[in-house]
Amino acid sequence: MQKVPDKLKYSFFIGCATPVLTSNYELSTRKVAEKLGIELIDIEDFACCGFPLKSVDQETSILMAARDLCIAEEHGLNICTICPGCTSMLTEVSKKLEEDSQLKKQIDRKLQKIGRTYNGGVEVKHFIRILHDDIGVEKIKKTMKKSLEGLRIAPHYGCHYMKPSGIYDRFEDPEFPKTLDELISLTGAESVNYEDKIQCCGGYVLGVDENISFALASKKLDHVKATNADAIGLLCPLCSVMYDRNQRAIERRFNKSYSLPVLFYPQILGLALGLDPTDLGLEMNRVKPTSLLDKL
């Protein structure tokens, strides 16, 4: 890329699940970004990252991702994602196009037909990693207004935030990840360990077999509930759909009772930064985090 983009200015790749299903994630991310001086630029031309098409036709999925990377490049901006699915797809394709010259030729020919050019060099980063790596734990601590001491939060990493680890140059040990734990701890809250912490939410197969998908999500809710944590803290819209939006349905299906609040990490950090719960979209959470807010 010709010019080196400002580190704290990113094109904002919001993905498709967040604005439709989890506006609370979008709201809290935008507020926290503003508070910490991270500029997120909305770009209308972005479209689907291609991830949902991987199972159907990989060439289409790669072309979709490459197109989005071209658009970020045209704007001279790196990409900030908030959906781990988008993160992995865009990261994987930028790596593939860098390493596989034959594939690049094939994709270039098709990009040309839609008037796009791919040169590469756009960095793709999940918002949580921008917080952790670019801003840093110490600096965020200095911006904090309110300690969340007394809260116990179970981090849920999900899958594509850190896996496949090869495309991410193994920034996390996928068996023992720690960035989200560190980010939770910095707020003063306790990051709670629990059984099968790295387990998947099952959201990817929701449309294929709801029973399997719900059964998988229910296991996580069981494991977190067993620790008496106040909430799950996560970073993926689909995981939130499984644990928050579908929690009642899962309770009914398996005759369980959870009432376990599920917060996006920016909602948690936002509270510590002194932001108003309404501005963080906490009223939009399906499982109301009332008892958690009362503790503060």
Next chain:
Amino acid sequence: MPEKLYPKFKDEVSKTPGGENIKRCYQCGTCNVSCPIREIDEKYNPRKIIRMVILGMKERVLSSDFIWLCTACYTCQERCPQDVRIPEVMNAIKNLAVKEGHVHSSFIKQAKTIESTGWAHVMSEFEKKRRAQLELPPVYKECPEVQEVFRLTGLNKLTHAEGTG
């Protein structure tokens, strides 16, 4: 009648993007014990699916429901001692299944949505209004370029085929 076997099926899979390492599998079963889906339902058995491909059980694999059950968590991929990259192998198998006319309806539905709107989820008028109330910017725009992408790769033949989705 015995099942017809296709000895070259494994080559077809290994030549499809994602399937390159399938022949490295030595059937240790690390994928199975790591798999959260298999823990719930044994009909999804990645070790067995790979074995079936190597044995050439093409028709049974491609027409099965179980190949669509991989949740793409990549736990098996991280642990596989032979770097088989099982979720990517599953993508290769699914891509071949689609070419043979077997595609799970939920995926075809999603592909159609992406083609027509640019995104995998459709934003309703209600949600658009709510975004405006929340002072959130309108993030989606009509994207005819995506239809061009589908035409260029030929995926439009599938999304416009009769009786799909």
